[in-house]
């Protein structure tokens with residue numbers, strides 16, 4: 543079965559492939575203070591329990607992605623990132639919706655994520671998709687100046 547979801551800007555969303563590791567690492571590095579190596583993405587892309595959803599055009603140029611980890615009845619959003627030139631166009635929403643839709647066919651019954659309380663765009667995205675804050679972790683996200691921001695742990699039921 544081919545999995546495909548529509549996305550804004552003439553893009554679509556489909557499962558990530560092994561060859562995407564470098565593109566995902568580059569987009570991720572643009573969105574976070576600490577990047578992850580290509581090998582980390584190559585490993586995620588090779589495992590069934592860490593599905594990746596990529597937003598791309600017909601030539602498969604990738605504009606953003608979401609990475610999930612499924613363990614038994616829980617799913618976790620490990621990361622989501624959109625290329626800076628594509629932000630604010632609804633791709634984040636589309637990626638999260640595609641992941642939530644696909645997870646309906648998995649063993650997961652509840653989904654969790656962590657987000658900096660300072661990340662306004664991500665908080666809006668998660669709240670709109672029904673996530674609520676269940677706890678917080680102080681001093682979790684390192685900042686460039688040596689201080690650290692509080693992480694919010696959010697969750698929602700699937701289905």
Ligand SMILES: CC(C)(COP(=O)(O)OP(=O)(O)OC[C@H]1O[C@@H](n2cnc3c(N)ncnc32)[C@H](O)[C@@H]1OP(=O)(O)O)[C@@H](O)C(=O)NCCC(=O)NCCS
Pocket residue numbers: 572573574621622623624625628629630631632633634635636656657658661662663664666667670
């Ligand atoms: C978070 C991120 C994935 C959102 O992707 P996106 O494609 O820009 O998101 P969308 O266009 O779907 O917008 C999602 C919501 O954020 C809002 N938003 C987008 N950019 C914003 C900004 N710079 N400031 C405030 N709100 C913003 C949108 O208005 C929308 O809210 P709404 O539905 O209430 O209108 C993207 O900003 C990103 O890659 N950030 C860097 C990586 C990151 O922080 N990931 C999340 C880690 S937990």
